[in-house]
Amino acid sequence: MTNLFDLDLLFVTGKGGVGKTTVAAALAEVAARRGQRVLVCEMDAKGALATAFEVTELAFETTEVAPNLHAMSMSTEDSLREYLRLYVKIPFVGRLGVLASTFDFVADAAPGVKEILAVGKLCWEVKERNYDLVVVDAEASGHVVSQIGAPRVIADLVQVGLVREQTQWMLDILEDPMRTGVVVTTTPEEMPVTESIELLQRLTGETGTHPAAVVANRVLPAMFDRAEQKVARHVRHAVPVLVDAVGPGAVAVVEAASIIESRRSIGAEHLDRLRAVVSELDPPMSARGRSSPVPIITVPELFSRAHGRRVVTLVADSLDEEIS
């Protein structure tokens, strides 16, 4: 149904707190399970990806966290160092530390320079075909457009220089819907869905990249069918009967069901809103013809007490089932 794993580069984004890192890690794990050589990269260096894989730390140098699955954490300074080594051939590489930290100031002030160093590193891995798939735990939805769109911004702002020369091949990779896709992660809640919708609507126009999938995370499975829903509401008025039968704890049991059900139905409304927008997105045209419409992949609420690796495995299991 979806060709997500046929792409070369996946940017996983979403509003903060929706499980973006877990979804990125799980997507990478599924691809690796299916025999692909995978790189997964955390962009913001907050350490969430290391937590997900339960390793102490991730660095610019990759760590093999599972067979075929290599993880790294982006560092603009290291990316610059690699870039200079590859392209500029300056003789004093040994003294790059000072240089790079000074360069940090320039990168801070000059729009898009940090972003292009980060995105450029990932595009380079794709270009060199070092991996079958590169999964990026990208910036949150509010910032991802400036991250992925950096090569375009630079192409507009920088008239000459090496960076300018370097942007074209990046754009060729980023703007090809058969190579690069953005995975928008959301939970069935108002703000995450609204942000996802806004992102989906502006993504292609502003960055040239295409949405590849929407992952709806932590979706509550329905407890009741329609007929049962009605009965469940009636049961709330028969609580005293239940208290007589199983004790005063019955109050909480009925209340819990009502909370789950009401959360679920509000979530379903938000997902309907999202579905309507997704169905109206034009599937991207590419050299190899029109690709399939953007799928919405559902990951159920896990109700797990687990953290880290266990959660990644559980989410990967459900993604593995959903993505054929």
Next chain:
Amino acid sequence: MATKRTRAKRSVATDEQPSLDPLLASREMILVAGSGGVGKTTVAAALGLAAVQRQPGRVLVLTVDPARRLATALGLEALGNAPHPIPNEALEAAGLEPRGELHVAMLDTKAGWDELIRRHAPDAATRRAVLANPLYENITSRFVHSHDYLAMEQLHDLHATGEYDLVIVDTPPSRNALAILDAPGRMADFFGSRLLRWLTVPYRSRLFTFASKPFYQVADRILGSRFLQDVADFFVLFQQMEAGFVKRANEVEALLVDPRTAFVVVSTLEAAPAHEARFLAESLLERKMTVGAIVANRVLPPHLASPLASEAAHDLAERTGRDADGAIAADVAAATGDDPDVVDRVLHQMATRFDDLAMVAAREADRRTELAALAATTVTVPWLSGDIHDLRGLGRLACHLRGVADQADSS
């Protein structure tokens, strides 16, 4: 409803309901902080409502990015970003009894920067040149977490007007909630930075510097001298405003540690937001800033985690379902007038799914205890059915924040 009464009685018996009333009465500025998606904006708006219900005075809520329906409820869509009052009739129509005036405003980053430039530019020519510079928008929207800085700036300004007794700021969603605390300092640092000094020396002497420093050769080669020149031009203009900016940044920073200012840290009790809230509260304390209160938002009723409830669920699970005698289902069906088979399925489902939610509730209770250790007051807001998107909903939330009986619940 029966459950709510039981719970209220229980908490009154142990101690008084925690309330944000004292904080709202004693502070002039409140910053609402927390990670994204925890309901900061809604809590900020409800705090404003709580303040005007509790006492007379003029309260302003400065919000950053409200959900659309909330924005509509606050009149932000119709009335724009500038501070404007919410008419008391509108509050009364929603069943509220305001004693003060509630004003709301929305942070507008672009307009905020333009305003800053207008204020600090030494003359009209500089002002025009900055506003027309192609890098201006790009840079202001990206560097030194300009949202954070502008929120602080506006807080400073609005407080300084003397028009409000209390200003409540919904801090913007930042990648790292702490960025906001460092924003003023970073702005000042930026103006003292080596980069800026170098970029703003006259071009000819920079050529000389260029030749002597490999860094600049490399920077020039990578970025292109034309681009560096654009950046330099922009900062030459910007530097003329340095004194004004730095002075303001220092004032804003002083405001954050002012005894009249307090932070309210909002969090849900899920793992990630709670972790971030804890980190945030600890960092605030380290910086000698005041954590006035913690608001644990959208909390599941704690009695879901009680052993009594768990026993009842297990009992019910065993006595319903395919292998059971169906006696309970028959009794309930007699009371509700439904098909006993459907009732049995419903009861069985309720009983077997109970553990899921009970486990979440138990985890939340642990995290609430951890957070509560970090502030004098911790207010728990139960999970209210539905997103809050009107004044009535905000009113209910305000009741919880004040620790007073929820009128909507009792009616």
